[in-house]
Amino acid sequence: MNPAPAELSSRSGPGADLVVRGARLLDPRTDLDAVRDLVVRGGEIAELAEPGSAPESEGVELVEGEGKLVVPGFVDPHVHLRTPGDEHEEDIETGTRAAAAGGFCAIVAMANTTPPIDSASVLGSLRERAEREACVPVGFVANVTRAMAGEELTEMADLREAGAVGFSDDGLPLTDARVLRRALQYQRLVGATIALHEEDPALSGDGVMHEGEVSAVLGLAGIPEVSESTMIARDCSLALYEQARIHVQHLSARASVEEIARAKATGTLVTCEATPHHLVLTDAAVRSLDASFKMNPPLRSEQDRQALIDGLRDGTIDCVATDHAPHALEEKEVPFEQAAMGVTGLETAFAVLSTELVGPGMLTLETLIERMTAGGEPFGIPAPRIEAGAAANLALIDPALEWVVGDDGYESRSLNSCFAGRELTGRVLMTVAAGRVAYRQRAFAMGVAG
Ligand SMILES: [Zn+2]
Ligand SMILES: [Zn+2]
Numbered sequence: 001m002n003p004a005p006a007e008l009s010s011r012s013g014p015g016a017d018l019v020v021r022g023a024r025l026l027d028p029r030t031d032l033d034a035v036r037d038l039v040v041r042g043g044e045i046a047e048l049a050e051p052g053s054a055p056e057s058e059g060v061e062l063v064e065g066e067g068k069l070v071v072p073g074f075v076d077p078h079v080h081l082r083t084p085g086d087e088h089e090e091d092i093e094t095g096t097r098a099a100a101a102g103g104f105c106a107i108v109a110m111a112n113t114t115p116p117i118d119s120a121s122v123l124g125s126l127r128e129r130a131e132r133e134a135c136v137p138v139g140f141v142a143n144v145t146r147a148m149a150g151e152e153l154t155e156m157a158d159l160r161e162a163g164a165v166g167f168s169d170d171g172l173p174l175t176d177a178r179v180l181r182r183a184l185q186y187q188r189l190v191g192a193t194i195a196l197h198e199e200d201p202a203l204s205g206d207g208v209m210h211e212g213e214v215s216a217v218l219g220l221a222g223i224p225e226v227s228e229s230t231m232i233a234r235d236c237s238l239a240l241y242e243q244a245r246i247h248v249q250h251l252s253a254r255a256s257v258e259e260i261a262r263a264k265a266t267g268t269l270v271t272c273e274a275t276p277h278h279l280v281l282t283d284a285a286v287r288s289l290d291a292s293f294k295m296n297p298p299l300r301s302e303q304d305r306q307a308l309i310d311g312l313r314d315g316t317i318d319c320v321a322t323d324h325a326p327h328a329l330e331e332k333e334v335p336f337e338q339a340a341m342g343v344t345g346l347e348t349a350f351a352v353l354s355t356e357l358v359g360p361g362m363l364t365l366e367t368l369i370e371r372m373t374a375g376g377e378p379f380g381i382p383a384p385r386i387e388a389g390a391a392a393n394l395a396l397i398d399p400a401l402e403w404v405v406g407d408d409g410y411e412s413r414s415l416n417s418c419f420a421g422r423e424l425t426g427r428v429l430m431t432v433a434a435g436r437v438a439y440r441q442r443a444f445a446m447g448v449a450g
Contacts, residue, residue: 078323239263291333
């Protein structure tokens with residue numbers, strides 16, 4: 001049984017009327033790869049017309065698409081909006097604007113907020129707020145356990161009723177197997193996926209980076225890959241036993257990819273994600289002791305990175321997630337050991353993966369688009385499609401535009417990008433989410449880009 005269609009929250013408004021002229025339209029799901037005039041009327045894709053044939057009419061915006069790429073909008077299954085409680089780091093408005101700037105037309109927000117989203121009343125007021133502030137639709141997960149204490153289950157049925165798209169205590173693992181087992185039994189009844197941050201705290205200890213050669217050289221406490229992979233093995237076994245559906249978050253290690261492949265082969269209802277930073281960087285970056293490279297799970301070895309790329313290519317890894325985790329500067333501008341874990345990622349995800357994996361031929365553009373649009377599926381958010389009659393969920397990309405991350409600032413309220421200063425090729429110029437224009441890149445909006 002697939003998850004039921006999710007309830008997403010965002011601002012409402014009139015649908016866009018526009019024509020993107022002569023762009024390459026690429027949608028791997030519908031086998032679409034052609035230069036067309038894309039006609040959007042009232043927020044819906046009306047027509048994929050032969051180039052030059054779309055009529056000009058009043059009140060319709062014309063967008064010059066020559067040399068540009070139009071793909072289905074991306075869906076991020078793993079974002080921290082820091083709301084409620086830490087709006088100085090991110091709020092719904094800045095977080096969804098960052099999403100739109102990265103080409104995302106929908107995101108799933110995590111529940112490790114202050115307070116955490118462990119009751120229908122917290123979830124209800126958050127959804128109301130998103131209906132005023134969110135420029136792309138947001139699906140909210142609710143906590144698995146009360147106060148994220150890992151002991152007592154939340155009222156999962158009530159939370160589902162109140163619009164939770166799934167359940168997660170992300171930020172923390174569910175260490176008690178008995179608690180997870182009961183949650184899985186409820187999951188089967190209420191029908192939303194449980195997303196799991198897989199880590200054994202007894203093995204992670206006070207580790208601050210990947211346990212390996214680099215941690216040994218630096219003399220820093222390490223987090224071994226088995227901290228993640230042994231928990232994935234346990235939780236996949238439990239999910240199979242209970243016939244429940246789980247989604248494993250931010251895979252970082254080769255052993256983890258192997259556990260997922262094994263679980264899928266035995267019929268476990270499991271999906272999983274990997275982040276751009278784990279797909280592109282390794283623990284070698286930590287030699288700089290720059291806290292921009294500190295996150296949990298940590299950047300691992302080149303072997304691990306290659307296994308993640310292989311897993312993304314062959315479908316063992318279902319989707320890309322950013323794990324966008326904004327932090328205030330004072331949490332990052334401290335010695336490495338004391339710095340907070342986490343990096344932003346929404347605004348750079350496509351450009352980073354396109355530049356670093358598609359450019360050198362390690363992944364096809366079609367596979368990247370497929371994996372970046374599939375992230376909502378575990379939570380009942382269907383992957384957007386470019387076809388007549390569908391709601392317009394689109395990203396317009398200049399595949400040749402070169403830019404430097406951070407040079408013209410960020411839409412996110414936080415600055416902790418691990419790709420700051422990196423030269424990338426390919427940039428999102430415009431995003432249409434749920435039929436409305438959610439973002440225009442500044443230079444493009446002024447008509448000077450490309
Ligand atoms: Zn996590
Ligand atoms: Zn997270």
